[in-house]
Amino acid sequence: MFLRVLLCCFLGLLTYSADAQTPGAEAAPTAAAFPAPKKHLQALRITTPVKLDGVLDEEIWQQAPIATDFIQNRPNPGPHEKHPTEVRVLYDDANIYVGAVMHDVAGDSIMRELTARDNFGNTDFIGIFLDTYQDKLNGYGFFVTTGGVQMDCRYSPAGGEDFNWNAVWDSRTTVKGTDWYAEMRIPYSAIRFSKTADQVWGLNFMRQRKRDNQAFFWNEVKPAVDGFVNQWGTLEGLRNIEPPLRLSLTPYISGYVNHNPLNAEGTRRTTTSFNGGADIKWGINESFTLDATLVPDFGQVQSDNQVLNLSPFEVQFNENRQFFTEGTELFNKGNLFYSRRVGATPIGFYNVEAADNEKIVKNPQETRLLNATKVSGRTSKGLGVGVFNAVSNDVYATIQNTETGEERQELTQPFSNYNIAVLDQSLKNNSYVSLINTNVTRFGRTYDANVTGGLFRFANKKNSYAVDGKVVYSRRRGYFFHDQELVDDQDGYKYQVGVSKISGSFTWGLNQGIESHTYNPNDLGILFGNNNISQGIYGNYNHYKPFWKVNNFYSFFGLDQSYLYKPTLYQKTNLYGGANTTFTKSFITTGFNFDVNPMNRDYYEPRVNPLGKYYVLVPANGNFGAFVSSDYRKKLALDLNAGVRVYQEDDRLERPRRLGVGFGFSPRYRVNNKLNFRYSLDWSTNRNQIGYVNPSKDDSGSLSDKYPEDAEILHDFPEAILLGRRRVVTVSNVLQGAYTFTNRMSLTVRTRHYTSTVHYLGFARLAPGGEETPVAYARNRDNTFNAFNIDAVYSWWFAPGSQVSIVWKNAGSTFLQANQATPLYFDNLSNTINTPHNNSVSVKILYYLDYLALRPRRA
DSSP states (O other): OOOHHHHHHHHHHHHHHHHHHHHHSSSHHHHHTOOOOEEHHHHHHHOOOOOOOOOSHHHHHHOOOOOOOEEESSSSSSOOOOOOOEEEEEEOSEEEEEEEEEEOOOOSSOOOOOOOOOOSSBOOEEEEEETTTTOSSSSEEEEEEETTTTTEEEETTTTETTTOOOOOOOOEEEETTEEEEEEEEEEEGSSOOOOSSEEEEEEEEEEEGGGGEEEEEEOOOTTTTSSSGGGGGGEEEEESSOOOOEEEEEEEEEEEEEOOTSSSSTSOOOEEEEEEEOOOOOOOOSSSSEEEEEOOOOOTSSSOOOOOOSSSSOOEEEEEEOHTOOOOOOOTGOOOOOGGTTTTTOOTTTGGOOOOTTEEEEEOOOOEEEEEEEEEOOOOEEEEEEEEEEEEEEEEEEETTTTTOOOOEEEEEEEEEEEEEEEEETTTTTEEEEEEEEEEEEEESSSSEEEEEEEEEEEEETSSEEEEEEEEEEEEEEETTTTTSSSSEEEEEEEEEEEEOSSSSSEEEEEEEEOOTTOOTTSOOSSOOOSEEEEEEEEEEEOOOOBBSSSSSEEEEEEEEEEESOOOEEEEEEEEEEEEEBTTTOEEEEEEEEEEEEEEEESSSOOOOOOTSSSSSEEEEEEEEEEOOOOOOOSSEHHHHEEEEEEEEOOTTSSOOEEEEEEEEEEEEOOOSEEEEEEEEEEEEEEEEEEEOOBBBOOTSOOOOOOOOOOOOOOOOHTEEEEEEEEEEEEEEEEEEEEEEEEEEEEEEEEEEEEEEEEEEEEEEEEEEGGGOOOOOOOOOOOEEEEEEEEEEEEEEETTTEEEEEEEEEEEEEEEGGGOOOHHHHHHHHHHHHHHEEEEEEEEEEEOOEEEHSOOOEE
């Protein structure tokens, strides 16, 4: 009955969204679902390079055809610009030149905040987009702000808008009176294109006028049309240009001073190290590029946001290593590649143990890579090809005999090879088919893993409807590491298929998928629970034009349901929805979301395999959340969010109902165009949460004598699965500041303190079928986790592609158990600050060497 009510609510939302389009407005959304006519611009060949100074005083600029009459995309799509933009394109045998004049009403109307590279601030900018193969799926973007800050990105179906990609190019800007000017020089070595004598590229320009929060495109980009690259115009007139030899070497040297007061007694607390290596880029031909990093050094990347994980699933961390974020759109197809697996914690790290007369002297937490290589590109026929390969060496833990001083080595990670191969064929109508294979091969007696997946997306000629799907097969062969037992998930599969309406104000979709109980892509991917059958329906209704007092309106809603795959058992149903809008005058953005769930079964929380016999019953619950963000153009801006989840009372046992509450508070203050600060506070509490509690056993699985309370429980119930009723309070504080000296030099400081406290209020024994029986379990399982980090980074791009960076990293954490755990925030903060921290100071120098600039010039 409850499911029927949910379905009726969902169908009612669909009906309301469809009826929201008044009869008089029906024709407009339909027309808006078609792309705008394509504009054309002729590039002008030059024989003498222009001087890059942001002045545009060379006569040749006046001879080039002009791209003008930009069309507004936001906040109100459709109107023509009032303050004209004029862009011209020149080219020679080595570069594309872009000259732009942005007219305005006054000099103080031109916003010009300085930021670090690839960061959009409170500033105007101009950008050029290039689709060099005109496949309408993949492209490049190059932007420069009024202050001369550069940004560049790649566009692809897998990666979307990827600003992790960096190219070596140059630009200059000036402001004169009521106008500002920009000049860009983009070398052909920064992009890829075919050897065709007459080139025709996809082209668009974008201008942002931050004063009025306006964005304009030369070739109109309609928000109701699916896709972005397919809505660009064309650049013509490029003749007899040759893809250059793209060969560059970026050697680096780095030095570290590290002080760790927690190092084992008898070892050095302060250590130094020096490293050297290089990144190599080689254009194999006009389409394909090899990227390699030799003896890479990732010690300066931002620290991970460590958290207390009470769930049955691992925490997914962001990838901060540039080699694994830049130009990886092909390898991210199908979400089968989780790059943090490469160079991750050794697979035997947690199995290292010392005997009574031994101590662990060294146990590396990261696997050092010997090298990593990427080869990727796309042919003139639209075939994308990518090959990724990385190699890591053996990793050993060092264990010392405390009586004799003798040391022994224990292997924690064998020599390993990580490989990915991708074929991605672009098709007409914003469609594609792809094939992906990932492989991990380990030396010695352990297991290897292989995953193969196929993806497709086919859209109709009008780009209004599409079908998409994927099929993935996982294969593992061999023995568990340091074990005689064969892996038990040797073959598995996953598939997903969907159909959707993709353009217009009202869009919708249906999808269905299965993950078998042995599907496991975890060796190079990430998995949050397999053994699953899922199906869903979703919809969106968006109003892009201003009405009433708002600029726009975006909404979403859907209904999902899932079952276990083996055995086929019901898991959960979820009805969800939400909306957001931006007010016209104040530019305050606000929105809400909700979800409603009937009683569901959590088969993963008991941590028992195979799934199906045990599950935790989760009472019916509902969540409502809302957020508001003020205008970021103001010196002081504020983001607020809050949410509450209410559960139905569980009448099976005498215990209070569950409740979850959380809020976030994030002000930001811009002191001037160079200095800004941002603070974020996130607080949440979950009362009467029910979660797994693990009784302690020794390595053989027998009762542990370390905790008599556990031994008592396990003696009476050898197969006991304990559940705890707990209160979890989590607080995260992040303070960051940035000072930008110039458009190529900046200093950023980020400080984070995280604390999560768990207090247990009662315990129960879980039986098959979800039945819970209270038990008298006396062991204090309370705990508190604290983490504190400081990342201070000074960066100076002293030449195109060349950088000096100085980084200070401070890190400390504590895990307090039983009586030491405390819910008092300032006690935790004091404890964390006063706990010995690991401190590291490093200097790294990169120098970009381009073969084209170094080769001898012909007489």
